[in-house]
Amino acid sequence: MAITWRGAVETSRRRLGSLGQPVLVMSGVLAGLIALLGVIGPWIAPYDPDAADILAASQGPSGAHWFGTDSLGRDILSRVLTGARLSLTASALIVLISAFLGTTLAIFSAWHGGWVDRMVNRFLNVMFSVPGILVAVLASAIFGAGFWAPVLALGIVYMPYMARVVRSVAIRERQRPYVESLQLAKMSSWRICVRHVAVNVLPIVVAQATYGLGAALADFAAVSFLGLGIQPPTSEWGVMVADGRSELLNGEFQQTLAAGTFVVVTVIVFNVLGAQLSSRSGGRR
Numbered sequence: 001m002a003i004t005w006r007g008a009v010e011t012s013r014r015r016l017g018s019l020g021q022p023v024l025v026m027s028g029v030l031a032g033l034i035a036l037l038g039v040i041g042p043w044i045a046p047y048d049p050d051a052a053d054i055l056a057a058s059q060g061p062s063g064a065h066w067f068g069t070d071s072l073g074r075d076i077l078s079r080v081l082t083g084a085r086l087s088l089t090a091s092a093l094i095v096l097i098s099a100f101l102g103t104t105l106a107i108f109s110a111w112h113g114g115w116v117d118r119m120v121n122r123f124l125n126v127m128f129s130v131p132g133i134l135v136a137v138l139a140s141a142i143f144g145a146g147f148w149a150p151v152l153a154l155g156i157v158y159m160p161y162m163a164r165v166v167r168s169v170a171i172r173e174r175q176r177p178y179v180e181s182l183q184l185a186k187m188s189s190w191r192i193c194v195r196h197v198a199v200n201v202l203p204i205v206v207a208q209a210t211y212g213l214g215a216a217l218a219d220f221a222a223v224s225f226l227g228l229g230i231q232p233p234t235s236e237w238g239v240m241v242a243d244g245r246s247e248l249l250n251g252e253f254q255q256t257l258a259a260g261t262f263v264v265v266t267v268i269v270f271n272v273l274g275a276q277l278s279s280r281s282g283g284r285r
Helices: 002-044 076-112 114-128 132-143 148-174 177-184 189-225 237-243 254-284
Strands: none
Touching: 002 076, 002 254, 076 114, 076 148, 076 189, 076 237, 076 254, 114 148, 132 148, 132 189, 148 189, 177 189, 189 237, 189 254, 237 254
């Protein structure tokens, strides 16, 4: 009976894994296509994204303009493709900053333990209470609207989410026998943390970073929507949604719909991919 039960459990796990695999592959492919769009978007744009043509203003989708034109006659497809690079670059930098700071703090806390770990944990709890958008807005108000102020602010605010997840994994790695063996071999704490602990927590870092990419994109777009991030006429998805507000009153929804759809789809794709990677990283440990 015990053998039969174990066999049934293993069969169920394999079936669940086979069901989850297509979701992982599909979300990974879509994420790769979105990233590729951010790289080549400005090169494949059919028109100059900032070129205005009053005679072609506020046109619906057509053969000449697949997504239509805005109130200034600018091609919306060209602006979406060009804005992809700026939006994705900003979100990637936010995630990289938070991943570096969060992973460093988590490994430092897990390695030293004791009162150091308790103080870091309290610091993270305080950081969790800080709204990311509010910090980004304050940073833009103090240092001026643009690209770097909200990126740096959001990168710092996202840090505790990365640190909390990585800290729990790093604590387990700190207690593994190989760490004690390396210490007995007189390897320095710095080398153990960088060359072994950091490498072993990398899968969960990648999974959490992927998951956070969608949230970073949405928050950066929100800051630009409020007029405190990227400034017009630069094409960026949040700027496009903001520019389309006045057009909605005239029944011209094409600009807001195009940019908003790309934001929503990108957030969903990276959230699904991050969730899949997180479940597999957690399952292996």
